[in-house]
Amino acid sequence: MGSCQHESELAGGVSQRIDTIINHAEQHCKTHGVRLTDKRKQLLSVLIGSEKALSAYELIDLCKAEFGKAIPAMSVYRMLQFLEDERLVHKLNLANKYVACAHISCDHAHSVSQFLICGECSKVDEISVPKQVFAELEKNVEEAGFHLITPQLEINCICNDCKKGNKH
Amino acid sequence: MGSCQHESELAGGVSQRIDTIINHAEQHCKTHGVRLTDKRKQLLSVLIGSEKALSAYELIDLCKAEFGKAIPAMSVYRMLQFLEDERLVHKLNLANKYVACAHISCDHAHSVSQFLICGECSKVDEISVPKQVFAELEKNVEEAGFHLITPQLEINCICNDCKKGNKH
DNA sequence: CATGCAAATGTTACAATGTATCATTTATTA
DNA sequence: TAATAAATGATACATTGTAACATTTGCATG
Ligand SMILES: [Zn+2]
Ligand SMILES: [Zn+2]
Ligand SMILES: [Zn+2]
Ligand SMILES: [Zn+2]
Numbered sequence: 001m002g003s004c005q006h007e008s009e010l011a012g013g014v015s016q017r018i019d020t021i022i023n024h025a026e027q028h029c030k031t032h033g034v035r036l037t038d039k040r041k042q043l044l045s046v047l048i049g050s051e052k053a054l055s056a057y058e059l060i061d062l063c064k065a066e067f068g069k070a071i072p073a074m075s076v077y078r079m080l081q082f083l084e085d086e087r088l089v090h091k092l093n094l095a096n097k098y099v100a101c102a103h104i105s106c107d108h109a110h111s112v113s114q115f116l117i118c119g120e121c122s123k124v125d126e127i128s129v130p131k132q133v134f135a136e137l138e139k140n141v142e143e144a145g146f147h148l149i150t151p152q153l154e155i156n157c158i159c160n161d162c163k164k165g166n167k168h
Numbered sequence: 169m170g171s172c173q174h175e176s177e178l179a180g181g182v183s184q185r186i187d188t189i190i191n192h193a194e195q196h197c198k199t200h201g202v203r204l205t206d207k208r209k210q211l212l213s214v215l216i217g218s219e220k221a222l223s224a225y226e227l228i229d230l231c232k233a234e235f236g237k238a239i240p241a242m243s244v245y246r247m248l249q250f251l252e253d254e255r256l257v258h259k260l261n262l263a264n265k266y267v268a269c270a271h272i273s274c275d276h277a278h279s280v281s282q283f284l285i286c287g288e289c290s291k292v293d294e295i296s297v298p299k300q301v302f303a304e305l306e307k308n309v310e311e312a313g314f315h316l317i318t319p320q321l322e323i324n325c326i327c328n329d330c331k332k333g334n335k336h
Numbered sequence: 337c338a339t340g341c342a343a344a345t346g347t348t349a350c351a352a353t354g355t356a357t358c359a360t361t362t363a364t365t366a
Numbered sequence: 367t368a369a370t371a372a373a374t375g376a377t378a379c380a381t382t383g384t385a386a387c388a389t390t391t392g393c394a395t396g
Contacts, residue, residue, distance in 0.1 A: 035392085037344070056382070075345055077383065082344095093262045094322070096382070114305070116314040125312045133304050137282070137297075137323075144293045146284040146325035153321060154262070155305075157314035203363085205373070225352070243374055245354065250373095264353070 018048050024105045025088050034086065040079050042067055044088060044100060052122035053097035056080065092117055092124065094154040102126040114153040120162035129153060186216050192273045193256050202254065208247050210235055212256060212268060220290035221265035224248065260285055260292065262322040270294040282321040288330035297321060 022045055029036040036044075046062045047054060054062065056076050064070045071079075080098055083089035087110060090099050095117050103110055103126075112129040134151065141148055190213055197204040204212075214230045215222060222230065224244050232238045239247075248266055251257035255278060258267050263285050271278055271294075280297040302319065309316055 035343085037391095039345075072346055073382085074347080074384075078345080093324075095261075114308070116309055116312055118314065119317055125314065127308055127312050130304065130308075133301055136301050137321075140282070140295055140298075141284055141323065141325060144284055144295050145328045146286065146293065147328075147331060149287060149324045149326055153305075153323070155309065155321070156261075156317045157309060158317055160313045160315075163315060203372085205362095207374075223353080240375055241353085242355075242376080246374080 014049065018045050021048050021100075021104050028088070028104070029086065032086065034082075039071060039075070040082060043071075043076065043079050044083060047089060047098060047100040048104075050100075053092055053095055053099045053117065053124045054122075055097050059098070090115065090126070090152070092154055094156060095122065097122060097124075099124045099126065112151045112153070114155065116155055116157045116159075118159040118162055119156050120158055123159050123161075182217065186213050189216050189268075189272050196256070196272070197254065200254065202250075207239060207243070208250060211239075211244065211247050212251060215251075215257060215266060215268040216272075218268075221260050221263055221267045221285065221292045222290075223265050227266070258283065258294070258320070260322055262324060263290065265290060265292075267292045267294065280319045280321070282323065284323055284325045284327075286327035286330055287324050288326055291327045291329075 022041060025041075025044060026036050042063055043059060046059060046066060050062070056073060059080075060071055060073065060076055063076075080089060080091070084091055084098075088101055088104055090101055090113070091097075092099060092115055094115075097117075099115070101110070111131070112134045113126050114129045116125045116127065118124070138148055138151075190209060193209075193212060194204050210231055211227060214227060214234065218230070224241060227248075228239055228241065228244055231244075248257060248259070252259055252266075256269055256272055258269055258281070259265075260267060260283055262283075265285075267283070269278070279299070280302045281294050282297045284293045284295065286292070306316055306319075
């Protein structure tokens with residue numbers, strides 16, 4: 001770790017931090033020959049700016065609040081699919097919510113991720129699963145006659161703040 | 169392992185196997201001072217008899233087919249909640265589906281479960297997570313400032329049959 | 337620049353999943 | 367048996383997600 005965006009809150013404030021990540025995302029898309037359109041960029045920036053995982057309809061509300069115009073649900077789901085395919089966003093199936101990848105600006109490879117999802121406030125942390133832990137899990141999966149599809153662990157948690165009874 | 173219901177297909181056929189498990193479930197409920205009503209028993213037996221995880225509405229359809237009368241969705245969700253609380257049934261959040269616990273008839277304690285869910289055919293296997301693997305995961309969760317709620321891992325897989333292209 | 341194509345987005349109508357609320361039935365207990 | 371609590375039913379609705387078709391936008395080519 002060390003260069004992950006969620007750990008570096010340097011001078012410049014939140015909006016500049018978002019811009020930096022968006023720049024990385026644009027570079028990523030250029031490299032992959034796909035287009036990060038304005039709408040897709042709006043969605044992504046809202047997700048990057050959010051501490052919590054957001055549902056598709058929460059995203060719609062936030063986009064409307066921030067950019068003035070409501071994006072139809074159908075379009076939002078399509079854009080989320082695009083961002084997921086590009087690995088800029090992760091869908092959390094446990095919660096039916098979406099988060100920006102925590103490693104958009106990192107240069108290190110994207111290893112197997114484990115998502116810790118607070119059931120109270122939807123705060124999410126994306127951490128890496130140690131290689132040998134994951135290898136052990138995978139071995140058991142194969143022995144049971146299954147094969148992994150999306151190597152991604154999601155776990156229902158409660159965060160420290162919510163455990164202490166803090167309101168948000 | 170060794171005495172788990174899903175590994176022992178002795179003489180007597182499927183329906184007797186289901187009866188045996190239901191008997192264990194009734195004993196469990198008696199011990200815990202709760203009631204395994206007829207409706208709850210119907211739901212549970214349909215789940216036990218199913219190879220696949222079932223959605224609430226699939227359960228409604230199967231109950232109607234088998235017992236003649238449709239159970240309202242509201243009631244089904246309440247009964248599923250009851251069965252979940254009694255640990256007779258597990259909800260798979262990844263798939264929004266339900267499975268009977270694979271260990272209702274086992275005498276050994278119910279350890280941390282990992283559910284392998286085939287995305288094609290919804291076949292599910294409930295296997296145990298090795299203690300030390302789970303301990304490692306939990307350590308990382310705590311270090312990230314979260315606490316586990318429901319120690320249950322769910323992973324999107326594809327089963328051998330579906331991988332080979334078999335239809336069901 | 338005009339034109340034509342493909343990608344992206346919008347619109348409408350719906351399907352699927354889940355719940356809040358209040359009414360009714362069933363079981364337990366006094 | 368009457369009172370009480372637990373379980374189930376009925377209705378209406380909220381949330382999440384998608385299919386099908388229309389429209390707009392970006393881009394290449396003549
Ligand atoms: Zn990521
Ligand atoms: Zn929290
Ligand atoms: Zn179980
Ligand atoms: Zn399968």
